[in-house]
Amino acid sequence: MEIRGGMALLRDVQEKGLCVDCGGCVGLCPYFRSHRGRVAMLFDCNLEQGRCHVHCPKAEVDMDAVSRKVPGGAYTGKPAGRFRRIVKSRAGQKMAGRARYQNGGTVSSLLALAFDTGLIDAAALTDRKGLMPRPRVVTDVAGVLACASSKYMASPTVAAVHEAFSSGFRRIAMVGTPCQVTAVGQMRCDPLGRNDMDPMALTIGLFCTWALDARLLSDLMPAETDTEAITGMDVPPPPSSVFSLHTRNGPVDLPLETVRRAIPDGCRVCPDMTAEFTDLSVGALEKDTAWNVLICRTEAGEALFETAVARGYLETVPMDPDQAAGLLKAASAKKARALAKVREEGALNRKEGPSVFHMAPAVVDDIMNRTSPLPSPSPGRRDESSA
Structure with a gap:
């Protein structure tokens, strides 16, 4: 796998429409900036190798190397990755009444404990203003609770990790979607040897089938919608088939088939649903x-x-076997869809030229033999995509 620089990243990822605005390349140098859901390169860069390319979750990701760093151990291609246990959980009595949680409040509760015990001194989260997500560094539980809600938007949250590190924090938590935590995993592997230390004390991933490009979604809104009045958003469970926005002026429901037009192409080559x-x-x-x-x-x-x-x-309570089976089936299908797409594009395990990711051939075969690619599901429900 070849490490390249900013111009290669521009050519191989951004110009191919694969960028998911994770923020992995933002805040490292003067060249890359994120604005309203898109990353732009402001000036040409002549570096042959750069951290921007190293961190990108759509460029030369060595799935085995990242897996061995966190969670630890070879990448197996199993539907939900490597894990020790799966349970159902929700905010406990200690967190009762402290915030209005969109779902169970598990992420907020874990971060609150991490701050209260001194495990972390900062957290990189996702905030929101109207429709637009914003990366945010918080340093206490109040900041965590202020960010609690689902965003469903692609967000440059990893830029908040870079900001926290530059500000001197060395026990950082990060909450992110699969692409965002893959970027952090790439960063932690540090193949260029440029980081003095690993500042990540805690990583919490969010389930995600795909996110939305905020600018594309904005274009799909009814003309009379005041996006600055948005107070929340959700994807109600089936049989509902809408993307629901809560605003101070009343609800706005968009058909899911319409919302699909705002999915970045980079989401279609992501093999990870459960933030492994x-x-x-x-x-x-x-x-x-x-x-x-x-x-x-x-x-x-x-x-x-x-x-x-x-x-x-x-x-907590035990996970229902049928719910667990449904989760694994959905995660397995996402892997198969992504692999089929990447192979179709000729961007898997290339020895010369750019690959989206690298994966052992035996693992590829196992994934594709386990299940055939299924139709893309409804937008993935995510709990509190910031906290």
Whole structure:
């Protein structure tokens, strides 16, 4: 796998429409900036190798190398990745009444515990102004709770990790979607040897089938919609087939088939639904929205989970077998769809020229033999895409 520079990133990712505005290349140099859901290169860069290319989740991702860094161990291609346990969870008595959680409040509760115990000194989250998501560094529980809600938008959240590090924080938590945590995983592998240390104390991933380009979605809005009046958003469970926006002027519902036009092409080559390269992963349950799915992946993540339960930050119940089976089926289908797309584009395991990602041939065969690519599902429900 070849590490290249900014001009290659522009050619191989942005000009091909694969950029998902994760923020991995933002805040490292003067060249890349994110504005209203898009990353732009402001000036030509003559560096042959750069962290912008190294961090990108759509350029030369070595799935095995990132998996060995976090959660630890070879990349197997299993539907939900490597994990220690899966449970249903929600905010416990310790968190009661502290915020209005869109779903179970698991992410906010875990971050609150991490701040209260000194595990972290900053968190990179996603805030929102109207329709537009914004990366944000928070340093206390109040900041976490202020960001609690689902955004559903592609967001340059990894830029907040760079901002926190530049500000001197060295015990950073990050909450992100699969592409965002893949960028952080790439960063932590550090093949250029440019980081003095790994500042990530905690990574929490969010389930995601795909996100939305905020600018494209804005163009699909009814003309009379005041996007600055948006107070929340949701994808109600089936049989509903709408993307629902809550505004101070009343609800705005968009057909899901219309909303699909705002999906970045980069989402279609993502093989990860459950944010595998993390300490913990969290998602919402379609038919049981008072609870979250919580996946413990690392020893540190499981220890935080156990402390959260013991101290009343979380309450848990066993995962229903049918719900677990549905989750694994959906995650397996996303892997198969992404692999089929990447192979169709000739961007898998190339020895010369750009690849989106690299994966052991035996793992590729296992994924494709496990299930045939299924039609793309409704927008993935995500719990609190910032906190």
